[in-house]
Amino acid sequence: MTDPRQPLIFDGHNDVLLKLYREGGVGGAAAFITGLSGAMDVPSAQVGGFCGGFFAVYVPSPTDLAAKYDEMSKPEYQLALPDPIGWAEAVPVVMAQAAILFELERLGALKICRNVADIRAALASGIMAAIFHIEGAEGIDADLHTLDVLYAAGLRSIGPVWSRSTIWGEGVPFRFPSSPDTGGGLTEAGMRLVKRCNTLGIMLDLSHLNEAGFWDVVRHSNAPLVATHSNAHAICTHSRNLTDAQLAAIRDSDGMVGLNFAVAFLRDDGMMRADVPLLQMLRHLDYLIDHVGEDRVGLGSDYDGAVVPKDVTRISDLPNLRQAMEQHGYGPALIAKICHENWLRVLEKTWGG
Numbered sequence: 001m002t003d004p005r006q007p008l009i010f011d012g013h014n015d016v017l018l019k020l021y022r023e024g025g026v027g028g029a030a031a032f033i034t035g036l037s038g039a040m041d042v043p044s045a046q047v048g049g050f051c052g053g054f055f056a057v058y059v060p061s062p063t064d065l066a067a068k069y070d071e072m073s074k075p076e077y078q079l080a081l082p083d084p085i086g087w088a089e090a091v092p093v094v095m096a097q098a099a100i101l102f103e104l105e106r107l108g109a110l111k112i113c114r115n116v117a118d119i120r121a122a123l124a125s126g127i128m129a130a131i132f133h134i135e136g137a138e139g140i141d142a143d144l145h146t147l148d149v150l151y152a153a154g155l156r157s158i159g160p161v162w163s164r165s166t167i168w169g170e171g172v173p174f175r176f177p178s179s180p181d182t183g184g185g186l187t188e189a190g191m192r193l194v195k196r197c198n199t200l201g202i203m204l205d206l207s208h209l210n211e212a213g214f215w216d217v218v219r220h221s222n223a224p225l226v227a228t229h230s231n232a233h234a235i236c237t238h239s240r241n242l243t244d245a246q247l248a249a250i251r252d253s254d255g256m257v258g259l260n261f262a263v264a265f266l267r268d269d270g271m272m273r274a275d276v277p278l279l280q281m282l283r284h285l286d287y288l289i290d291h292v293g294e295d296r297v298g299l300g301s302d303y304d305g306a307v308v309p310k311d312v313t314r315i316s317d318l319p320n321l322r323q324a325m326e327q328h329g330y331g332p333a334l335i336a337k338i339c340h341e342n343w344l345r346v347l348e349k350t351w352g353g
Contacts (some may be wrong), residue, residue, distance in 0.1 A: 003049075003227050003325075005048065005320035006051030007047070007336040007340060008123060009051060009053075009299060009340060010123075010299050010337045010339070010340035010344070011131065011258070011299050011303070012053060012054055012258025012298055012299060012300030012301070013135075013213075013258065013300045013301060013302050013303075014054065014056065014305065014306030015058060016032065016036075016039075016040045016055065016304045017055055017056065017057050017100050017101055018058050018060060018304070018305065019036070019304045021093070021097050023036075023329060025096060025100060025104045028105040029107060030107060031210045033092060033107060033108075033109050038303075039303035039314045040303050040314070040315050041243055041300075044315045046283070048316040048318035049315060049318060049322075051130070051340065052110065052113075052123075052130055053130070053301075054130075054131045055101055055131065055132050055133060056127075056134070056239065057087040057094050057132070057134045057135065057139075058097070058135040058305075059089075059093045059094065059136060060093075060140050063082070068184075069176075069307065071173065072176075072185050072271065072272035073180055073273060074271075075269065076177065077174070077175065078175045079174040079175070080173075081163060081164050081171065082163070083137075084164055085164070086138070086315070087138060087140075087141050087154040087224055089274070090139040090141055091139050091146070093139070094139035094150075095139075098150070099313055101132060104135065104186060105130070107233050108127070108322060109128060110127060110128035111127050111128070111129055111154075112130050112131075116348045118351055119214070119347070123340075129307060131157050132150075132154040132157070132159045133205070134150070135159045135162050135205070135208070136162030136164070137160050137161070138166055139209050140158075140168075143307050144192065144193065147193070147196060149203075151197075151200050151202060151206075155202060156170050157202060157204070159205035159207060159208055160186070160194075160213070161208050163240075163264075164206050165186060165345050168185040168189055168190035168214060169184070170182070170183040170212070171208045171209065171210065172210040172211075175239040176238045176264070178234065178237065178238065178241070178300065179237075179243070180214070181210065181212065181240070182210045182211070183210050184210075185210075185212035185215065185216040186212075186216035190213070191216065194216075194221050198221055198222050200248045201350065201351045203223070203226055203351070204223060205228045206230075207224060207240075207260075207290060208240070211242075211243070211246070212240075214282065218249050218276075223249075223253075223349075223350050224253045224255035224256065224346050225250045225255035226250075226255050226256045226257075226259065226350070227246075227250065228300045229259075229260040229301070229302050230242050230260055230300070231260050231284045232288055232291075233282050234266055234287060235268065235283055235284055236267060236270055237262065241265055244262065247288070247291040248291065250292050250296065255296060255329065255346060256292075256298060256343070257292055257297055258298045258300020259281065259284055259288065259298070261281070261300075261301040261303070261312060262302045262305075262307065263276045263306070264306075264307070266280050266284060268280075270298045272307050275306075276309040276310070278312070278321060281309065281312075281321070281324070282325065284337065294334055294337055295342055298338055298339075298343045
């Protein structure tokens with residue numbers, strides 16, 4: 001490739017809003033422009049050819065990360081699901097992180113995109129394109145009033161659950177080895193949420209739903225099935241990964257899978273260790289392409305929310321991944337599809353323009 005920053009990468013999932021929320025909130029948003037200690041910021045984006053993606057608003061559970069990662073470094077593990085979080089507790093966190101996203105737009109760091117035309121315009125102008133996404137819908141009330149308000153504010157993508165139960169359904173736990181078939185499916189409220197998102201044109205992210213919930217969405221949604229940051233269960237038998245049957249459903253809906261960089265979902269042994277060669281990422285990409293087609297696979301890094309392979313620690317390292325794809329035999333057209341074109345295709349189909 002002539003320019004290691006091309007084609008531009010549009011990514012299915014990041015947690016930089018959570019990082020900024022923990023490190024000063026709105027008042028610290030300017031650090032995203034000058035430089036952060038994590039995986040993402042504007043200077044790194046310019047080096048790596050990162051043009052934007054899904055910016056997740058996420059309400060964290062109290063967690064001992066060191067203990068969690070230690071447990072996930074064992075040959076087998078089953079982390080307990082965190083306790084549910086109620087709407088009244090979740091809403092202030094959702095508002096605070098959304099305010100950070102709006103402040104980043106005010107500062108000129110990014111553009112919140114409400115349709116694909118907005119994304120294309122941002123890419124053409126060189127400004128980061130951001131999709132307002134919610135991961136785990138604890139901040140949405142059962143009457144869906146909050147959903148309508150957030151949609152008016154720019155929300156265009158939502159995952160009904162993270163890996164804990166909500167009024168909408170059950171999340172899939174962090175368990176290895178394990179099937180994703182770990183519990184019950186969507187609640188009646190969850191089915192209403194799915195239908196309202198279809199009506200509004202809000203994309204539904206299935207990455208953290210268990211298998212029963214996944215199939216409930218298949219039955220009740222009329223939109224393409226999308227898992228923004230998930231991998232192939234046939235390679236890594238983690239509960240968070242997608243089975244062949246799920247991949248077939250995504251293919252048949254003309255949906256999308258974003259390759260998750262989180263090492264525990266990449267490695268054959270499911271361990272949380274960063275010594276993962278890029279070839280292992282390409283194994284998952286090969287498998288996903290074989291099962292859903294080259295028009296339905298992209299990237300969903302989970303940057304600033306997961307341990308990722310050492311060769312792609314920051315978005316400034318993304319040229320390493322492009323080079324690996326090229327050396328693996330992917331042609332320019334396929335690399336461009338994986339890097340950003342497939343995301344724009346599925347969003348245009350979901351949002352209607």
